[in-house]
Amino acid sequence: MNTLLRHRILPWRRPSRAFSTTACLRTVLPLVTLPPRITPTYAQRPHQNSLLSLQWPSPPRNILLTKKKRTPEITASLIEYANHLHSTYPSTNLILEPSAASEIHSSLPFPIYSYPEGEGPGQLTEKTDLICTLGGDGTILRASSLFSHASSVPPILSFAMGTIGFLGEWKFREYKRAFREVYMSGIGDAYGHINTFSTPTLPPGDHDSAIRGKSLGSHRTVRVLLRNRLRVSITDSSGRPLMDSPSISGDTYALNEVIVHRASSPHLKIIDVYVGGRFLTEAVADGMIISSPTGSTAYSLSSGGSIVHPLVPSLLLTPICPRSLSFRPLVLPANMPITLRLGEKNRGREAEVSIDGKRVSEGIGVGMEVRVVGEEVRTQGGKWEGGVPSIVRGTVGGREEGLGDEEDHWVGGLNALLKFNYPFGDQDNSSS
Amino acid sequence: MNTLLRHRILPWRRPSRAFSTTACLRTVLPLVTLPPRITPTYAQRPHQNSLLSLQWPSPPRNILLTKKKRTPEITASLIEYANHLHSTYPSTNLILEPSAASEIHSSLPFPIYSYPEGEGPGQLTEKTDLICTLGGDGTILRASSLFSHASSVPPILSFAMGTIGFLGEWKFREYKRAFREVYMSGIGDAYGHINTFSTPTLPPGDHDSAIRGKSLGSHRTVRVLLRNRLRVSITDSSGRPLMDSPSISGDTYALNEVIVHRASSPHLKIIDVYVGGRFLTEAVADGMIISSPTGSTAYSLSSGGSIVHPLVPSLLLTPICPRSLSFRPLVLPANMPITLRLGEKNRGREAEVSIDGKRVSEGIGVGMEVRVVGEEVRTQGGKWEGGVPSIVRGTVGGREEGLGDEEDHWVGGLNALLKFNYPFGDQDNSSS
Amino acid sequence: MNTLLRHRILPWRRPSRAFSTTACLRTVLPLVTLPPRITPTYAQRPHQNSLLSLQWPSPPRNILLTKKKRTPEITASLIEYANHLHSTYPSTNLILEPSAASEIHSSLPFPIYSYPEGEGPGQLTEKTDLICTLGGDGTILRASSLFSHASSVPPILSFAMGTIGFLGEWKFREYKRAFREVYMSGIGDAYGHINTFSTPTLPPGDHDSAIRGKSLGSHRTVRVLLRNRLRVSITDSSGRPLMDSPSISGDTYALNEVIVHRASSPHLKIIDVYVGGRFLTEAVADGMIISSPTGSTAYSLSSGGSIVHPLVPSLLLTPICPRSLSFRPLVLPANMPITLRLGEKNRGREAEVSIDGKRVSEGIGVGMEVRVVGEEVRTQGGKWEGGVPSIVRGTVGGREEGLGDEEDHWVGGLNALLKFNYPFGDQDNSSS
Amino acid sequence: MNTLLRHRILPWRRPSRAFSTTACLRTVLPLVTLPPRITPTYAQRPHQNSLLSLQWPSPPRNILLTKKKRTPEITASLIEYANHLHSTYPSTNLILEPSAASEIHSSLPFPIYSYPEGEGPGQLTEKTDLICTLGGDGTILRASSLFSHASSVPPILSFAMGTIGFLGEWKFREYKRAFREVYMSGIGDAYGHINTFSTPTLPPGDHDSAIRGKSLGSHRTVRVLLRNRLRVSITDSSGRPLMDSPSISGDTYALNEVIVHRASSPHLKIIDVYVGGRFLTEAVADGMIISSPTGSTAYSLSSGGSIVHPLVPSLLLTPICPRSLSFRPLVLPANMPITLRLGEKNRGREAEVSIDGKRVSEGIGVGMEVRVVGEEVRTQGGKWEGGVPSIVRGTVGGREEGLGDEEDHWVGGLNALLKFNYPFGDQDNSSS
Numbered sequence A, B, C, D: 001m002n003t004l005l006r007h008r009i010l011p012w013r014r015p016s017r018a019f020s021t022t023a024c025l026r027t028v029l030p031l032v033t034l035p036p037r038i039t040p041t042y043a044q045r046p047h048q049n050s051l052l053s054l055q056w057p058s059p060p061r062n063i064l065l066t067k068k069k070r071t072p073e074i075t076a077s078l079i080e081y082a083n084h085l086h087s088t089y090p091s092t093n094l095i096l097e098p099s100a101a102s103e104i105h106s107s108l109p110f111p112i113y114s115y116p117e118g119e120g121p122g123q124l125t126e127k128t129d130l131i132c133t134l135g136g137d138g139t140i141l142r143a144s145s146l147f148s149h150a151s152s153v154p155p156i157l158s159f160a161m162g163t164i165g166f167l168g169e170w171k172f173r174e175y176k177r178a179f180r181e182v183y184m185s186g187i188g189d190a191y192g193h194i195n196t197f198s199t200p201t202l203p204p205g206d207h208d209s210a211i212r213g214k215s216l217g218s219h220r221t222v223r224v225l226l227r228n229r230l231r232v233s234i235t236d237s238s239g240r241p242l243m244d245s246p247s248i249s250g251d252t253y254a255l256n257e258v259i260v261h262r263a264s265s266p267h268l269k270i271i272d273v274y275v276g277g278r279f280l281t282e283a284v285a286d287g288m289i290i291s292s293p294t295g296s297t298a299y300s301l302s303s304g305g306s307i308v309h310p311l312v313p314s315l316l317l318t319p320i321c322p323r324s325l326s327f328r329p330l331v332l333p334a335n336m337p338i339t340l341r342l343g344e345k346n347r348g349r350e351a352e353v354s355i356d357g358k359r360v361s362e363g364i365g366v367g368m369e370v371r372v373v374g375e376e377v378r379t380q381g382g383k384w385e386g387g388v389p390s391i392v393r394g395t396v397g398g399r400e401e402g403l404g405d406e407e408d409h410w411v412g413g414l415n416a417l418l419k420f421n422y423p424f425g426d427q428d429n430s431s432s
């Protein structure tokens, strides 16, 4: 991380409005000036072994907002949302991606934070307390990719905008309640009484005192689904890492999947597959998918894979158009490493690698390998680490919730979005 | 065909109402008293190579009505329909299956025709000009099974009632127009001018002169899809036929499919499959389906078969839960005979055979065979014979119709009923 | 458990040979006379999180032998095996199922143990230290079903005999080495030096000292795969248990799967599916499978399910011939309860339930439910309980074994038995 | 077709050996100097409705030889084959593709024929009597592509070389017999007695008089499978053709399939599908395949399509990784036109089109369409036209052959090459 950013007005922002009286408010500030990151804990809930409780040691301050690109309505929603956060929770600082910062900072009457294009990952990891996404699944995947080299990802509050997706949990019209619940989550537990820090930040203009009251109870927490990622490394034939950005030595994490594909080559690829260090099979196919359970409803599904619940600790190995009648998708333990190797039979032709729908800049050639293992999610004293903490929508009322209640969102998504087991028949058409 | 039926009141009907003044009207008459069958021709339409034109030499008289059982609403609709036919087309005679005849004859102010339980097939083949079904696909299958030993099936006009199906073409509320169009179909072509016989039978009470006018033109014909059936024979290990009814020596026809299945035996069946007289493979599975293209959207579809358009002259060979990773469904030429043989490895255990969802009374044992070949549909001088002539719904206006227009019903069925390629996403739920 | 068995010659055995001098040797003794069961522990191996180490507190004594029925070669092998055990490990007692006991006891020059038909389960659970199966997968399933009401199953050493299966691990020709390794497993660890009890029982006639030496080291243990079962209960519409044997109140365990099926009814079944207590979907199908990962290569595979590694804690929900284009198999967390309910729409028709390929005697009617949850496998102080402990074949040499090495058997089974991703092409036929 | 070729030594061949005495033999001659093409007829055989009989009006003279590239063994085989043809059938003229001509002409002691790179199609159509391919399926596809703008393709005799394929029929070691049978096919029928022209060309060195005698009978014909192709046109949004080679205005024929694919774009493509001129569905997928029955065992199979026998007159519509649970492959009548249209929702992104595994040079953009209809195969007086006449391997003995016998090659290919329904189990490994 360089230290180019010395001025309050970043060099990559045009200082055109610097003379206006609100100039100081409409600037884009560098991330270094933000307070350090606040990391929440995730507690297992009594009698529950699935969703976790988000618990802030103190309320989140640095909020990263990401949005779908090139969609004016969503940009407008982002501005509305940012204004709400700033006025209701004055102690929060809003971080935007460079392009969004450039696009909307002048529409906001307060300063925002950003970073130079290409330098996000390192800085964001050190500062971001909470991520809010406005868009579809692609936006969540992009937000997650900003933390693709970080072992600890901030919780994600995702709003589905028009393009309904499978990962997005909340409807945008719920944004006030949603943010408040996340903001307050678990702080009563940690501090005994909530007033110490929450009073000044309580939404003043919110007259819906019923809901407000509800979310003030000391045991109110939002529920979090820790989505396990894949740890991916790409190496050349001598085992040396070869990943996107040469500056980053470590591994990359994928939320959905990693893919090796023939791409624009019209010929079948020949990929050797190893599981647990042992040769499994030679795949002759368009490509291979290694997917997380989260990704089981994405590309893997289109390629014939099963739907795997996100809480099953597993990896999916799904071929794309295999030249074999008997290549059935496999579901393997999350801790069993899988390696895809481009064998000599490919006669020098390269294959493309994509992570979460984004092409890795370099293709892989003969002898190169893609190695994947499920992200290790650790428990220490009933607290969890690792994964992508996705804030799940659902009633957070006072009644004791059963397991079934929790799974609402996933089952609902299967039925409403994927049209899982959609019944036959002509519903709309009465016949006599 | 015996000649037991000498009285107007059949012996299998209780003569309870014989004393009432309307007795003669409410009786059930035997089929022998009906005039002989009128067989239409099916002409290829110019520039069309798919649907055919129904052409009556003279208007149909003997109309077989079948209905779904145990559904009071449909019984009521049947009575309404019967009354309409009797009053509008006084020269028609209505035939009902024994159970329906017994159920409704006393509600009708005119005599109807029926036959003793179990003697239908032979008599019906000799007398039925046109079949009308009120129900779902099961009702059409049952109607077709009444002609399962006949090589020539009368045209079928099918009304979908409540339980929407894939084979049913017409909505019941269209019944007046539908019947009129079928009734008049092609008679102008055959006789030069329609008046010779149609005037007295024209619907007197029908004031919808626009539609009426339309259907009087000399080139108005309804379109017919000839659904090819399967010719099925079941033989014992020495090749002797062994079919349901021992009295019937010939083959049986299936509209959807013939199935060999383990049924209540919990063990896999081992079935040798021959195509074109040559051993293809040994299927170890729950069972095997041999399906017509019509049946490709029925059981075969549930077992993973492709959807085959009814106009592709083919047979489908689809395994049910095969114990092999590489048993992919096959589509074979309609004229290639397929044999399923229960091999010795089954160790004496029987398998069940079903035709169009109806179990064949005897199971098949080791060495027995099910032989299937596509029904031969012949063309002679541009006229077609064979198959189940299904009257297709669609505009029969004066404009030149393209091929696309004709396929309407099938494409529509795929989309509306099977939810073919139903799009993802939450249509009913706006998100912001 | 009754006390009918008072005589050395059981009432259900014909005492025909009682007068011969070897009568006392050739008798069948009741299980009550056996010493109490020895229960091994299963330790997690360092750096391994998959297979476990079998550790006997003292060598096993009561050995249950099961075999495939009606296969003379296997009966001969059983006799050979029994003789070997008796002569080499004189302190072992051999238990046979009633039919096998009756069949072979007169061929053995020493007494064996058995129990009255139908009373096995309770008695076996109290006495059996180790199970050895000679047969195919069906034999292992049957052996496991003898413990289908027990929460603790003895370890299973399975020999594949002719009919190669997927669950059978060992080849029969290895039986001497295999048994010795199992017999000795972990006793050095527990007792410091092995001699205390093993010397007298060491195979005297075994001259293969190399192998013998190998298996004597103090850290030699056989590896065990704990196969999680399904806990199944069947209840009537008021929630009262309704299971096979009315005398047994508790649940039943399945190793492969539980199935609800239309069986000999030719009509589709309509089954309501609940996961985690919440309605998921209405399945219209031939039936539904709830499978363990072990069963993922059995019926579920034939029905289109994915192959799930036995170490993935999960349940598979796989439809059989569903009448929907969009019913994809699901993989759910092992601790998420699944309920199948026969809804009112079935109009009184029953469905059949099978567990591991064996029909439950009563069918289920409208309103009845099949409830399934994954068996809980507990860890206490690094030791495991629950599941079916299957002794895995593989080198147990002194070298440090990697994870990959351990998975050998499963990967090998996929490739050799299931012909997973079997390559295209005509291997046997050179072309020029 | 231009007239660049004025010299016996083509300008694109280096005349390096022109001075040698054998120069005139080792030259490459232009196609214009060849005698005109001889077109065989294909007669339906009595009692057969599937394979046809090849009948030459006079023996073939101009033989096109194609081979797999960059495979020295195959080049050697080609030289052997060419020498055999020249010496045994001195009246034949051998045509090679430019690259092969350049590679081997100096190894042959007689002149061969070729054409300038890029000018093949037109000239070949006018001159080629018979095609012989040495290679795998790719070589057959390439040979067929040389006639991809011709409505009449010469018969193809294909030798599988090492890389066994599904389309290749003959083994190379059979080449002498194979060629002789093809060469003589049907000439007795046409000319009454064979001697008029065949005597001088009979293989003098062939001492296998038994076989020789066999093939001389007057009714010996080789059997031909007419493989229907797809007629493909690609148009821009205003309906103007846009195909590969701008000079060729007409349609292109595909033997396997035409594909629209996302290729190197990581995003789903949105493709509108029309059948019979009517909108069927919007496919959101990696791509779409429209395949012939011949191609049903190629890419379509890998994408989940059914296997369709080459004699079923049909088109397959198979999606590649569709983003829908309910997109099942369709089999449509061969004469029903299918259109794939790249809709506006693709936001300007292009898709790639491939025909038989070869990319069409230009991608297609928004509004462009790929239109496909099955090639029309006409019958006139019992003779057939159209399709790719593939010479089928099989005994052509004197006995009456049944239908089954004929299908040998296809059924055999399914079993041997595709490992169709390959049985489970460990064949190579005895177990006890």
Ligand SMILES: NC(=O)C1=CN([C@@H]2O[C@H](COP(=O)(O)OP(=O)(O)OC[C@H]3O[C@@H](n4cnc5c(N)ncnc54)[C@H](O)[C@@H]3O)[C@@H](O)[C@H]2O)C=CC1
Residues within 6 Å of the ligand: A136, A137, A138, A139, A141, A164, A165, A166, A167, A256, A257, A294, A295, A296, A297, A298, A299, A300, A302, A303, A355, A356, A357, A358, D266, D267, D268, D285, D286, D320, D321, D322, D323
């Ligand atoms: N043939 C296919 O199914 C393809 C799928 N993809 C998927 O797209 C993802 C990238 O997404 P975009 O950038 O938006 O690309 P995109 O614009 O191509 O759309 C991908 C679609 O997948 C959905 N999706 C993404 N993740 C999902 C999940 N976990 N569960 C259910 N649906 C999910 C999105 O909502 C969207 O409808 C990749 O990670 C890959 O999984 C990418 C290429 C082809």
Ligand SMILES: NC(=O)C1=CN([C@@H]2O[C@H](COP(=O)(O)OP(=O)(O)OC[C@H]3O[C@@H](n4cnc5c(N)ncnc54)[C@H](O)[C@@H]3O)[C@@H](O)[C@H]2O)C=CC1
Residues within 6 Å of the ligand: B136, B137, B138, B139, B141, B164, B165, B166, B167, B256, B257, B294, B295, B296, B297, B298, B299, B300, B302, B303, B355, B356, B357, C266, C267, C268, C285, C286, C320, C321, C322, C323
């Ligand atoms: N698992 C499955 O999919 C099973 C399917 N069947 C099918 O049911 C047929 C018998 O019908 P029913 O007596 O009504 O039995 P049923 O009451 O079991 O219903 C069968 C269902 O299949 C539909 N169907 C029938 N023929 C069809 C066709 N050609 N295309 C599309 N859908 C079709 C019907 O509308 C109904 O929804 C059999 O011929 C067989 O094809 C029968 C048993 C199991």
Ligand SMILES: NC(=O)C1=CN([C@@H]2O[C@H](COP(=O)(O)OP(=O)(O)OC[C@H]3O[C@@H](n4cnc5c(N)ncnc54)[C@H](O)[C@@H]3O)[C@@H](O)[C@H]2O)C=CC1
Residues within 6 Å of the ligand: B266, B267, B268, B285, B286, B320, B321, B322, B323, C136, C137, C138, C139, C141, C164, C165, C166, C167, C256, C257, C294, C295, C296, C297, C298, C299, C300, C302, C303, C355, C356, C357, C358
């Ligand atoms: N269509 C199908 O695939 C059917 C499968 N089955 C399966 O058969 C099992 C009962 O076995 P049997 O009594 O021997 O019946 P069976 O004689 O019908 O044979 C079942 C076959 O499944 C194999 N098998 C059993 N368990 C397996 C596993 N876990 N992984 C891989 N292969 C396995 C056996 O080796 C045998 O080849 C049931 O639990 C069920 O899973 C039962 C009926 C139909």
Ligand SMILES: NC(=O)C1=CN([C@@H]2O[C@H](COP(=O)(O)OP(=O)(O)OC[C@H]3O[C@@H](n4cnc5c(N)ncnc54)[C@H](O)[C@@H]3O)[C@@H](O)[C@H]2O)C=CC1
Residues within 6 Å of the ligand: A266, A267, A268, A285, A286, A320, A321, A322, A323, D136, D137, D138, D139, D141, D164, D165, D166, D167, D256, D257, D294, D295, D296, D297, D298, D299, D300, D302, D303, D355, D356, D357, D358
């Ligand atoms: N994922 C897949 O299955 C892919 C398949 N292809 C197929 O490859 C064909 C082009 O062949 P090549 O140039 O050799 O490419 P290639 O080198 O990629 O090999 C294609 C494979 O398909 C086989 N094949 C070709 N036509 C066949 C047929 N009709 N039936 C059975 N197998 C067949 C060939 O023997 C070869 O094994 C295309 O027409 C397409 O069908 C092309 C790309 C991907």
